[in-house]
Amino acid sequence: MTQIDTLIGDASLTSHREAPPAPKGRWLSAYFGTPGNALITILCLGTIFAVAKLVIGWLFVDATFVGTPAECKVTNGACWPFLSTKMRYIFFGFYPFEEQWRPLTAMLLFLGACVVSMVPKVWGRALLIAWIAVILPVLYVLMAGGFFGLTVVPTTQWGGLPLSFMLSFIGLACALPLGIALALARASSLPAIRILGVSFIEIVRGVPLISILFMATVMLPLFMPDGITIDKLIRAQVAIILFAAAYIAEIVRGGLQAVPNGQVEAGHSLGLHYWQIMRKIVLPQALKKVIPPLVSLFIGFFQDTTLVTIVGLLDFLDTVRTAMRDPEWQGIAVLEGYVFAAVVYFIFSALMGAYSRFLEQYFRTSHD
Amino acid sequence: MKNRILQLCATVAGIAVGLVAATSANAATTLETVKARGKLICGVSMSTPGFATADAKGHMGGFDVDVCRAVAAAVFGDPEKVDFVLTNINTRFQALQSGEIDMLSRQTTLTFSREVSLGLDFGPTVFYDGQGLMVPKSLGVNSAKELTDAAICTLPGTTTAQNLSDFFRSIGGKFELVVFENPDENRNAFFSGRCEAISSDRSDLASIRAVANNPDDYVVLPETISKEPLAPAVRQNDSNWRDIVSWSAWMLMAAEERGITQANVDEMAKSEDPEIQRMLGVNEELGKMLNLDNKWGYNIIKGVGNYGEVFERNLGTKTALGLTRGPNTRWSEGGLLYAPPFR
Numbered sequence: 205m206t207q208i209d210t211l212i213g214d215a216s217l218t219s220h221r222e223a224p225p226a227p228k229g230r231w232l233s234a235y236f237g238t239p240g241n242a243l244i245t246i247l248c249l250g251t252i253f254a255v256a257k258l259v260i261g262w263l264f265v266d267a268t269f270v271g272t273p274a275e276c277k278v279t280n281g282a283c284w285p286f287l288s289t290k291m292r293y294i295f296f297g298f299y300p301f302e303e304q305w306r307p308l309t310a311m312l313l314f315l316g317a318c319v320v321s322m323v324p325k326v327w328g329r330a331l332l333i334a335w336i337a338v339i340l341p342v343l344y345v346l347m348a349g350g351f352f353g354l355t356v357v358p359t360t361q362w363g364g365l366p367l368s369f370m371l372s373f374i375g376l377a378c379a380l381p382l383g384i385a386l387a388l389a390r391a392s393s394l395p396a397i398r399i400l401g402v403s404f405i406e407i408v409r410g411v412p413l414i415s416i417l418f419m420a421t422v423m424l425p426l427f428m429p430d431g432i433t434i435d436k437l438i439r440a441q442v443a444i445i446l447f448a449a450a451y452i453a454e455i456v457r458g459g460l461q462a463v464p465n466g467q468v469e470a471g472h473s474l475g476l477h478y479w480q481i482m483r484k485i486v487l488p489q490a491l492k493k494v495i496p497p498l499v500s501l502f503i504g505f506f507q508d509t510t511l512v513t514i515v516g517l518l519d520f521l522d523t524v525r526t527a528m529r530d531p532e533w534q535g536i537a538v539l540e541g542y543v544f545a546a547v548v549y550f551i552f553s554a555l556m557g558a559y560s561r562f563l564e565q566y567f568r569t570s571h572d
Numbered sequence: 573m574k575n576r577i578l579q580l581c582a583t584v585a586g587i588a589v590g591l592v593a594a595t596s597a598n599a600a601t602t603l604e605t606v607k608a609r610g611k612l613i614c615g616v617s618m619s620t621p622g623f624a625t626a627d628a629k630g631h632m633g634g635f636d637v638d639v640c641r642a643v644a645a646a647v648f649g650d651p652e653k654v655d656f657v658l659t660n661i662n663t664r665f666q667a668l669q670s671g672e673i674d675m676l677s678r679q680t681t682l683t684f685s686r687e688v689s690l691g692l693d694f695g696p697t698v699f700y701d702g703q704g705l706m707v708p709k710s711l712g713v714n715s716a717k718e719l720t721d722a723a724i725c726t727l728p729g730t731t732t733a734q735n736l737s738d739f740f741r742s743i744g745g746k747f748e749l750v751v752f753e754n755p756d757e758n759r760n761a762f763f764s765g766r767c768e769a770i771s772s773d774r775s776d777l778a779s780i781r782a783v784a785n786n787p788d789d790y791v792v793l794p795e796t797i798s799k800e801p802l803a804p805a806v807r808q809n810d811s812n813w814r815d816i817v818s819w820s821a822w823m824l825m826a827a828e829e830r831g832i833t834q835a836n837v838d839e840m841a842k843s844e845d846p847e848i849q850r851m852l853g854v855n856e857e858l859g860k861m862l863n864l865d866n867k868w869g870y871n872i873i874k875g876v877g878n879y880g881e882v883f884e885r886n887l888g889t890k891t892a893l894g895l896t897r898g899p900n901t902r903w904s905e906g907g908l909l910y911a912p913p914f915r
Contacts, residue, residue: 277785289628298656301629360613360657422663425670436672516618516658516667526619526626528756531892534621535783538756 273532286537287544290527294544297363297518303355307366310346313339314369322559324566359437363518365548367437371519372506375444382445383452384491388482390453391460401453408450414514416443421515440512448505455497459490492567499560503553521545602806602813603863606647606674614640615659615673621779622886622893623679624656632656635886636677638876639698639804639821643675645875646820646868665690668807675806675817679773681731682803695804695818700899700908702796703735704774706781709791711768716743716795723748725758725767735798736771759783769793773800779893816862823869825911826851827878829902834877837870851914858914869914879909 236242266281276283287294296304317339321331347366349356362370389401408416420443421436428434463486471481491498510521518526524545528538606612616624616636624634641651659667659678668676669691680686681701682694705716705724713719716739726732728751740747750767752758759780762770770780774792781787804821806814827833830848832840841852849855851869859866876882887895901907 293626293628293630296630298626298630298632301631358655360655418662422666422670425666425672428670513618514660514662516660516663518618518658522618529619529621530625530627531621531779531782534779534892535756535759538760 273536276536283537283540286527286533286540290530290533293364294520294523294527295364296366297523298361299363299366300355300357300361303349303357306346306349306354306357307362307364310343311366311369313346314343314373318373359435362437364523365520367512367517368506368509368520371441371444371509371512371517372502375441375448375509376502376505378445379448379452382449384456384487386449386453387456387460390457405450405453408447409454413444413447413508414511416447417511417515419443436515437517440515440517444505444509444512448501451501452498455494455501456490458497459492459494460486462493463489495560495563495567499556503556506553506556507549520548602674602810603647603816610648610653612640612644612647612654612675613657613673614643614654615657615664615667615676615678616640617678618658618660620679620776622775622891622895633886635699635882636679638882638886639677639824640675641876642824642872642882643817643820645871646816646823646862646864649865649867649871649875651875665692665805668692668805671807674813675804677804679802680805681800682805686805691808692805693808693810693814695806695814696821696911697801697803697908698821698824699775699802701773701775701800701802703732703771703798703800704777704796705769705771705793706762706777706790707769707793708765709789713793716793716797717745719747719769720745721747722768723750723766725750725752725762725770726772727751727755727758728753731798732771739795739797771797774898775887775893775895778895782892782894812863816864819862820868820872822911823851823872823914824876824879824882825902825909826914827869827873828880828909829904829911832873832878834873834875834881837873841870847914 234241235245262281264281266279267284268276268279268281269284271285273283273286276285292301292304296307299307317335320326321335345351345354347357347362348359386401386405389397390405392398392401417440420439424434424439467485467489468481471485476484510519512519513522524541528534528541600608614637616632616634619625620634620636622634623636624632626632637656640654640656644654645651647653657667657673659673659676664676664678664680665686667673676692679699679701680694682697686692687694705719707713707719724736724747726736726749733749733751736747736749750761752761758770761767762780763784770777772780774796777792781790781792784790804817806817830840830845830851832848832851837852840848841854843849846855850858852873853859853866853868853870857866859868862868865871877885883895883897883900884890887893889896897907899908901909903910
């Protein structure tokens with residue numbers, strides 16, 4: 205037995221020793237074992253109780269469930285009528301009221317398709333084709349209309365949650381392949397391609413998202429010939445894709461560097477060419493390693509899409525904000541609006557986080 | 573800092589826009605474009621109570637919005653034939669210049685540099701506003717001149733702070749500026765006593781006051797420290813379109829002068845008064861001269877009402893904002909609204 209083995213053996217022994225079989229009432233001694241622990245436990249319980257009382261009091265006891273803005277104004281609790289009155293506006297913005305079943309259907313279809321696509325068993329070329337050839341066109345037709353007797357709804361009237369979803373999810377879905385390509389370009393041994401990759405990444409990363417959005421919506425139209433305007437939503441979407449791609453590229457590059465060079469050499473000795481090596485050997489390992497940072501980037505971008513407000517697009521947070529500025533409700537339901545927005549963002553961010561943990565589990569192999 | 577970068581971007585873009593606009597000649601006139609599209613596209617504010625807000629159904633309403641609707645009624649005979657594009661302070665002029673919107677009706681102050689250097693033409697002033705100060709009654713102050721060393725809450729924006737410092741320099745006083753990015757924070761800071769006073773346009777102060785638990789605890793001081801004439805704007809070098817926007821706004825004012833309302837416009841069309849006949853398209857062809865339907869004036873008033881009706885519906889004493897007409901009343905009653913004659 206070498207010295208290292210002894211050390212490792214010792215370490216594992218000690219770690220085993222530290223977890224003794226749980227005796228009865230162990231949790232009691234863990235929380236109240238010493239006077240110090242008992243004090244901390246009591247303080248924490250007290251705080252939790254006080255906060256819970258405050259929250260429940262605000263949400264239910266002192267809340268107004270039905271009523272007018274004036275009735276909300278006099279009570280101290282949550283103002284539920286604000287949310288129920290404004291709910292459809294908050295979710296769909298200026299989308300024509302009678303047509304709002306369309307974004308609702310589109311959103312449910314989108315979420316349903318996402319849930320199905322999350323199952324590893326259905327992954328494959330068929331799923332990709334289904335997304336590109338069926339799901340996305342159906343979503344577009346539902347939102348924009350113009351076919352099957354659906355009235356045309358211009359993108360200036362899109363808003364709320366469907367807009368946030370579209371900007372972030374389509375943005376990230378398009379940015380991921382672009383980001384991977386950029387990462388490969390940056391790691392490439394061909395100088396021209398490497399320089400292109402490096403300069404794109406550095407330029408885009410060196411500029412705030414706001415100014416890219418601003419350039420896309422304000423400056424770009426000036427360079428267009430007279431009478432030709434590109435839809436503002438598309439401009440913002442492209443800006444988000446380019447911006448996200450640069451960040452994804454850097455994360456993926458980190459993953460590429462973590463794959464030992466021996467893997468590439470092994471591929472070469474098997475007679476595989478560059479793309480085969482990348483597709484079959486390097487990228488699967490690299491991408492697996494960067495799932496956690498990629499998902500935090502995705503969550504960040506989902507929230508960063510609120511910046512489109514700067515170019516006059518009405519995303520979910522903005523519909524909440526503008527709903528609060530209705531003269532009738534102004535200043536009455538500020539907390540309610542922001543809390544509601546926070547809850548919605550939290551739900552989707554938490555789901556993404558949970559899925560990322562599942563993916564890590566799923567991809568874990570015996571040699572990890 | 574973020575704001576300053578944006579402002580810089582906006583300024584640079586604005587100048588570029590001005591240059592481009594000055595050199596390029598539009599192939600189609602705005603009116604032709606609007607008619608071909610079948611809808612007017614109007615830039616309004618994202619959300620300003622009383623000026624542009626959406627109701628629970630997402631239908632836009634407000635003073636600025638009604639100015640757009642008046643133009644839509646003049647062109648199409650239908651005040652609903654208008655799409656609204658939400659613009660903010662940074663994008664409003666560029667949206668107009670790039671052709672994304674046909675007109676801008678967004679609480680925009682007409683100033684020399686904007687009219688001259690941004691490639692814009694302004695219509696008539698539709699709302700006379702001015703920066704004012706509001707204090708809690710308990711402070712016992714009756715005039716802004718008594719505010720010494722006061723902390724004043726404002727929103728960011730170069731002119732707001734500039735006007736305050738100009739004013740306090742002129743009276744030899746001092747003040748401390750407390751700037752908030754978000755209107756809700758700004759308001760709450762004032763209500764919670766973080767500042768002795770809050771400064772904004774008087775119309776805005778009225779809406780802030782309306783939100784207070786007890787509006788009577790607050791008083792707007794009599795001084796108006798700046799002139800803020802709010803006017804709609806259009807792209808430069810399209811006289812016909814500018815005429816349409818200007819005279820649609822004046823039509824609202826003239827209709828009030830003449831006592832034509834949304835309710836009695838059909839009756840007034842039978843009037844013997846020659847100017848009313850001209851306004852409503854009964855006599856002569858004023859509409860044709862604007863390349864519009866001769867009934868354009870009738871359509872405006874039928875669609876949105878006269879100036880007084882628009883004001884009272886969106887900003888007046890019966891609304892949550894509770895604004896009085898102030899200078900925004902007819903010249904014959906001591907106000908500033910003075911529509912040129914329709915002849």
